[in-house]
Amino acid sequence: MSNTGGSAPAKLAIEVKGLHKSFGDNEALRGVDLEVPEGTTCVLMGVSGSGKSVLMKHIMGLLKPDRGSVRVNGEEVARMDEAALNQMRRQQGILFQANALFDSLNVYDNVAFPLRERTRMSEGEIRQTVDKTLAMVGLSHATTRFPGELSGGMQKRVGFARAAILQPKILLYDDPTAGLDPLTTASVNEIIFTGKQQLGATSLVITPDVATAFGMADHLALMHEGRVVEYGPPDSFRESQHPAVKAFLHNWLRRRSQKGRAAATG
8 A cells, every 4th residue: 555645654454464274275364465554445346266265264253364454443363362353353243244233132222232242331221222223224113023034135134233233343244235126235335334424433335336336345356266456446457458357347237237127028
């Protein structure tokens, strides 16, 4: 990251250097380098099997590198003991594809769950915090409803509220728009924007959707065959001459055009 205008360089929330990881003969990561400055949104793209989720699991401390390093808020993740890992994970909010909501708990209790598990808040304090967080995502009216009674977009909002309830410094989104219709996808994008604007959190988003990526990212990164082959702001990414970037963008445009034709003839 270059330092311009004499200002201090941005502090890095996530710093990955020379990261290698293999599973048997499968070399999933082959020297990944990535920097995500504090308070920014980085969107990680790439075809299936390019190593995106494996990289995210290292950032969460779920995997240890074969070689290389992963630092989160300046701390080497691989050197953390269990207590330090738990403390780091408290500072991370994670939104998965499937939301991971408890079907047997209503919206209020789903969102309150991390507070009851990880803090010593009173029920009165929990109620204040949950009410404030649900208001942030426009779900104050849905506290007594259960996940099965909610639309896909509302489920995503509940998942985000639960991920954000501990006011994490880093928000991780693992393909949050997978399989969603355009309206729900727009709702998820709004959620990610809310995380940045209202929490001031650093966000790392995995998505294959280029339109989503260009709309929200401060920086884009393309993973190809276990490496980050392009990294930069949307404008420079769009103009990249790297063959993998050009192929990725071309294939996305082709798929979108095919979907458009199918919709028009259907």
